[in-house]
Amino acid sequence: MTTPMDLLIVTLETASDRPVERGDLSLALAGAELVDLLGAGAVTLHGDRIVPGTQRGMDDRLLDEAESSLDRVAPYESVEDWLWRRGRGLSEAYRATLDAEGDDTRQRRGWLRRRSDRQTPVDSPARRHAAERWRSGEPVLSGLAAVVGVHDEPVGDFEGFDADALVTVLAAVEDAVTELAGVRQQRQIEEAAFDNIWRAP
Incomplete structure (x- = not known):
């Protein structure tokens, strides 16, 4: 049971006014991986830099991949750079894992899957966890869910020795998702302007 998988299941199950953007989810999943690496002592943060510890194995394939991909050369990688690098395509990787482990199904009509069919995790230990x-109301999961738009209630305070590190990670995820939203908006403006040129008499 990992924070990224918990986040994915929550996004599939929680009603929202808008669907979660894949890019936003990928960035949040990369942040969730970093949270679990911090919790396992596999990394520490010095400022916004991710400092790897001794490689130990995380008992989870995707977290093992995350740990193996850490930059182990000083001055190390920033949290922001990690999110953009590790997050590329990460939502698809986690959804494929959820499906392969039998924890994901689709509510669908008839025999064929449709792209519009809603994904819903089946009852399983992962889903119950x-x-x-x-x-x-665990603050880390609530905070990550809030960033991707499926939770808008106040997030509780982080506790423990790594509270500052958790705040740093959550803030970086929020900044990255905001930046990505800006990129999407700019692209839409450019596409609309291009369409208007061709439609002009």
């Missing part, structure tokens, strides 16, 4: 963590 995510649901319990979500109901408890």
Whole structure:
């Protein structure tokens, strides 16, 4: 049971006014991976730099990949750079893992899957774990969910020795998602302007 998988399940199950953008989710999942690496002592943060510890293995394939991909050369990688690099295509990787482990199905009509069919995790230990963590209002999961738009209630304070590191990670995820939203908006403006040129008499 990992924070990224819990986040994915929550985004699939929680009603929202808008669908979660894949890019936003990928950035949040990369942040969730970093949270778990911090919790396992696999990394520490010095300012905004990710300092790897001794490689130990995370008992999870995707987290093992994350740990293996850490920049182990000083001055090390910033949290922001990690999110953009590690986050590329990460939502698809986690959805494929959820499906392969039998924890994901589609509510669909007939025999064929449609792209519009809503994905819903089946009842499983992973789903129950995510649901319990979500109901408890655990600050990290709530904070990540808020960033991708499926949670708008106040997030509780982080506690423990790594509270400052968690705040740094969540802030970086929020900044990256905001930046990505700006890129999408600019692209839409440019596409609309291009369409208007061709439609002009």
